[in-house]
Amino acid sequence: MSLGGMKKQLNKASQYMSEKMGETEKTKMDEEFIEMERKVDATQKAVTDLINHTREYLQPNPAVRAKMNMMNKLQGKDMKYRQVEGVLGEVMVKHGTDLGHESNFGEALKEVGEGMIQLSEIKDSLDVSVKQDFIDPFYQSFDKDMKEVLHHRKKLSGRRLDYDYKRKKGAKVPHEEVVQAEQKLDESLELAGSSMFNLLAGDVEQVRQLAALVEAQLEYHRQSADILESVNDKLNKQIEEINSKPEKERTKRQxxxxxxxxxxxxxxxxxxxxxxxxxxxxxxxxxxxxxxxxxxxxxxxxxxxxxxxxxxxxxxxxxxxxxxxxxxxxxxxxxxxxxxxxxxxxxxxxxxxxxxxxxx
Missing domain, CATH: 2.30.30.40 (SH3 Domains)
Structure with missing residues (x-):
């Protein structure tokens, strides 16, 4: 149903209500308008949850996130989130270095540790990419349109209350004021309906933002696979070299x-x-x-x-x-x-x- 048809129905309902002797009810919107409101509310909830959980996906440790937010506010600068892959990699490299070059296990630890550090670096890149190409534009675009929708819906609610109040008073309120209130209600209905329609019809942009999220993840996993395959090849080569060497004999000590x-x-x-x-x-x-x-x-x-x-x-x-x-x-x-x-x-x-x- 078009917005013009919705207005006509609203006018008919208004006339029917005003003809009732001393009886007034809250002005009701048609089913299409009500369904549009429901979809807008559902979309707003979906976007809010999506952004919050995407941030948690990028930075899963809530304690670290809270500490970063506090330090950022105190110091006025952005702290770097420390990826768990990097922490594990540093531990491996440290102990591999302690074991020395003669230790096969030590050399393997350093190899895997360096790979884990590389994984943490591309995880940082994923973090930046998702924020710049998905979260920020997605939130800013939706937030602008949503603010407009909420503004017109709030205005519509107020004008509907004003119109219902004046109709209830009947002869106590001049007819001109009732007509004026009805006109304002009609205007708000048009603006609210139009803003919600534009928000829901523009969901292609939301799909594009989701595609940007998936593309960033895909690139991250491609690079992760390359790093892990390289580390795996080196470990298998090391195993072959160890097996090809004669077995070490224990030297008796005195x-x-x-x-x-x-x-x-x-x-x-x-x-x-x-x-x-x-x-x-x-x-x-x-x-x-x-x-x-x-x-x-x-x-x-x-x-x-x-x-x-x-x-x-x-x-x-x-x-x-x-x-x-x-x-x-x-x-x-x-x-x-x-x-x-x-x-x-x-x-x-x-x-x-x-x-x-x-x-x-």
Missing amino acids: LRTSSIAPADRTPTHTTPAIPQASPRHTAPPPKGLRCRQNKYISATQPSCKAIFDFEPENEGELAFKEGEILTLVAEIDDNWFEGMSQNGDTGYFPKTYVEVVVPL
């Missing part, structure tokens, strides 16, 4: 001095702190030593008796059999001795395997 006490030991043992191989006793036996199995052990020299067989598990340990007498050279700690066997071999052994005969 402590350079015996001044560092070994860890707590039990009969299920590992080697204590091992000094350089001790020289075997080749000098002639001093006076007061007695011979046993072609080796010399002093009757008063610190010694112990093996109560179990001991088989070395690590370099620097001393092997012996149950019942063998060992010369005590030094006490390493609460759990280990250094001693010499009857064959002249020296090394370390656990205290729990021997019984001290002559203490150190």
Whole structure:
């Protein structure tokens, strides 16, 4: 129905109402006008929610957004939103650098971290693009048209109340005033209807703005895919290089001095702190030593008796059999001795395997 037809219906309704004796009702608009009002209200709600949630999509952390808004007001400048991809990337690069160039894991961390930082940079570009090409023009264009619609609808509401009031008074109000009120109501009806019609008919601009949003997202995801594919190729190449190299063998380590006490030991043992191989006793036996199995052990020299067989598990340990007498050279700690066997071999052994005969 055209606006002219709407006005005619309104006039007919007005005349019908004025003919009623002492009875007046609120002037009603036709169904088309009411439906147009409903669509305008729905569009306004849709645009408001769309813009708010688009901002949340670009900057999902509400605490960070609130802090930025506060700092922007205090400092009078725009703070940069810190993307989570950039934060993660910086952490990866830091720990990859700490691990060093010789670490495959460290190199991979740096590679992925740099990729994440690039993702954060294009996310910043998406943020700027969506604000400039979608949010700002979309909001400004719609806000201008919506303000005009709200202005005319508010004026229409006031003039309808004035017209209904004067009709209700009947003969108490001059006929000229009633006619004038009706004319003003008719004018507001035309303006309100026209502004709403233009707003709803111009939805092609709103579709264009949505297309700008999708285009910005598409470009962002294209660039993201390129970055991630590049990182993925580099990681797969690194895996191939690692697999092509011979497997590393663990190098056994020895402590350079015996001044560092070994860890707590039990009969299920590992080697204590091992000094350089001790020289075997080749000098002639001093006076007061007695011979046993072609080796010399002093009757008063610190010694112990093996109560179990001991088989070395690590370099620097001393092997012996149950019942063998060992010369005590030094006490390493609460759990280990250094001693010499009857064959002249020296090394370390656990205290729990021997019984001290002559203490150190």
